Amino acid sequence: MSNDTLQLRRIAIDTYHENVAYLHRECGLYRAEGFQALSKIQVNVNGSKVLAVLNVVDDTAIVQPNELGLSEQAFAQLNATEGSLVTVDHAEPSTSMDAVRRKINGERLDQEDFTSITNDIVAARYSKMEMAAFLVATGQNNLDRDEMLYLTRAMLQSGDRMDWHEALVADKHCIGGIPGNRTSMLVVPIVAAHGMLIPKTSSRAITSPAGTADTMEMLAEVNLTPAQLHNIVRQERGCLAWGGTAKLAPVDDMLISVERPLGIDSQGQMVASILSKKLAAGSTHLIIDIPVGPTAKVRQMRQALALRKLFEFVADRLNIHLEVMITDGRQPVGRGIGPMLEARDVMQVLQNDPDAPADLRQKSLHLAGRIIEFDPDVRGGQGYAIARDILESGRALAKMNALIQAQGARSIDFHPSALCQEITADSEGVVIAIDNFQMAKIARLAGAPMMKKAGVDLLKKLGNSVKKGDVLYRIYAEFPADFKFAQQLAAHNNGYGIGNEEQMLTSPITF
Amino acid sequence: MSNDTLQLRRIAIDTYHENVAYLHRECGLYRAEGFQALSKIQVNVNGSKVLAVLNVVDDTAIVQPNELGLSEQAFAQLNATEGSLVTVDHAEPSTSMDAVRRKINGERLDQEDFTSITNDIVAARYSKMEMAAFLVATGQNNLDRDEMLYLTRAMLQSGDRMDWHEALVADKHCIGGIPGNRTSMLVVPIVAAHGMLIPKTSSRAITSPAGTADTMEMLAEVNLTPAQLHNIVRQERGCLAWGGTAKLAPVDDMLISVERPLGIDSQGQMVASILSKKLAAGSTHLIIDIPVGPTAKVRQMRQALALRKLFEFVADRLNIHLEVMITDGRQPVGRGIGPMLEARDVMQVLQNDPDAPADLRQKSLHLAGRIIEFDPDVRGGQGYAIARDILESGRALAKMNALIQAQGARSIDFHPSALCQEITADSEGVVIAIDNFQMAKIARLAGAPMMKKAGVDLLKKLGNSVKKGDVLYRIYAEFPADFKFAQQLAAHNNGYGIGNEEQMLTSPITF
Structure with a gap:
């Protein structure tokens, strides 16, 4: 052992996006x-x-005086084995932090600044504190639309980019915030059955109770290698895969790991995050779903319109055809909240089950119809009817089954978790409000998405009449501790507003 | 063991200001x-x-599945022993983060907002990410002077407050950034010898190569209990102690631990930090030293004047008599940089050694003179002469020796570290610039302040003539790794500018 080296040791501590x-x-x-x-x-x-x-350690069971320990994340970034000889240096401050400090000073950054910042973040040269500083400095109204364009471009360049070698690669994305909103799992089979290319990669839930990847995983494998992904898409014209294996705009995931716990929600970051991911995935035509409602991310129609303009500005300059659909975000979509319960809703719609949730079906048909109209051979206004025909004829279900087989079918079991509590109405009336945020939090505490069969199943939706004692929803949990957390939250605030018909009709937003 | 508890385990990992x-x-x-x-x-x-x-652990040697481990900081905050039964809950987001998010949105915060934020920080409810978000949101020009007042008051209220039961409690503080600037160790003995109360508590260095507490520790104990502190001050009219044992504005230390690595330097935070600490220490009359120079924290005279107004505004509203002195910050003060070398300079001045650094002596006499003029019995303009008389007569040295005895004398050894490198001039001319930041960094890499005898000893100062090969300064280090780091940095940029007399005289700032 040389006299300025230490022995590398892997420390089995998962420090979650921080070395x-x-x-x-x-x-x-x-x-x-x-x-x-x-x-x-x-x-x-x-x-x-x-x-x-x-971190300084006083326990030789964790690290010896002649060793240098690295957390799992940090160890994985080094191409080295345990026991390798390492040297330690003072880390030079990332030079791009100068640009972050200029942004804190209120200066406008240019393309080069954003590129050097994202390069440093993706190389793990930023601590979480530094990422927080960048997010706050660029948060809220601190980025103009040109800076959003620069940031999008920089995030796009931080990773790989797919090329499908076709002129029309369709995609859709929702800005999030609405539980149960699993339209992708209906849109993809419908659009692919129409013959358009729709290679959909989705994220797993981070702070929501289910992502499309978590939900699809109830039915099929979603961890596909890039080679598998390409083969399936060539054969079936679509897929429903997890996007994490492809290194698409990786800086986005790193920023999200700081943004979410801080509860910072900035339009600039949202636009850059979504568009960089979609461009990296090779999309040419994109529908963005912006739900509006009192407990949605976007609460006012005028905010939705302003956000639409930002998406359009950046998309036009990065050569992606983008259309925005402003949708009803006043309540969760469908009934189930949680991977298994949401997968059940999707399959009911595909099977044309008369009990299938009508709102999930309608919304998915509208989105699929708009995408189908990207097809130059489809007459304007005919998309919805084509989508409905594909669904009602069973061709969407057949395509979904083909995707499941191609990705690798998993045994399906739609029995929810054993621990169950019914939450009932404490007065008579009409459901006039369902709090998206509160329902997501209850499902999350109950164990979703990690516990796939846990979550919340809604029996009443906006406009339904209820009598005192009627079941509003059921909470399902796997672990007693989770069950207790979720019950406590629902007891504190069950997320439902019960009132009279008139209150329902005077809602400030109508669809 | 109950079925929802885990056993508490202390994990010997020092996670530095984060639980x-x-x-x-x-x-x-x-x-x-x-x-x-x-x-x-x-x-x-x-x-x-x-x-x-x-952090999630995969090694039972660190934590067992039935245990909950806490880092040293977190464990110390719980009044519990290892093996105690603990339960775990989801942490509710700190409600004061709503105020931080409002600040990010550009809103103005009120007194209540700042109080709830500092309460949450001091109760360790903020992660480092959240502290970074607060610091960036309130950084640079984002606080108006009323908000600085609110923040100062909130930080003051976060901890204890000393009361000396006298009408005139003097103090001084420098905003920092100038290596070797150990004037407090001269001002305190002079002012205390005059009979004024000057109970000086100082910090240890965080990112600088020496703090007053680190330097005084070369001569005497500085970790004093509040009771010892009071006894010494009553007896000697002064002290030179570490401020960390008293819980004065503790939120300040926590914010500094995030602010410094981020390199954020905000005026609002600086004003609130300094004034809250001084008010908590019971000061009634305060001199603030603002050095100005091309490599000082404040680079332009107009910035120094603007900063002075902010200090005055907040101080006037919190009932502390404050005066600002704008001083020469173009180069380090004295010769030594590092605890031992700086203590040596101080003792040379006190001993009226003809080789004592003249700039340290002059600056200290000016500061002490201004403080002595707080005394209602001293005629305006006489302070400097009184201070000089106290120093030249040996009364300042006698007072310093009394303080050393009272705090607990330590054996003094002014031999620097054994590893030594001389840095020489590579051309003939006049020293026209010395970079404060670079000299501090070299001393820091050499081991200061942790290695007390390490650091940098300056042989040439601004205006000195040098020939090629003349020694500019010496680097002293204790550890070979430190020695190498410091040598590498000095080889890259030795921090000195050599030019001609004319360049020296056209310096934009004159004193």
């Missing part, structure tokens, strides 16, 4: 405290390097 | 991943609770 290094306080080679105040160190091994925040 | 909890991935009671995406959990034991960021 952490562990150095024993009695390390004879480097002064642990000296490094710590400076916040970050650089670990070098065999020509590769990684930056990490330093 | 971290460790849960085994296979914990049967709580789903570790479910908690992790939400970023923070609440750990409850015997009615007390602590919030922590969650």
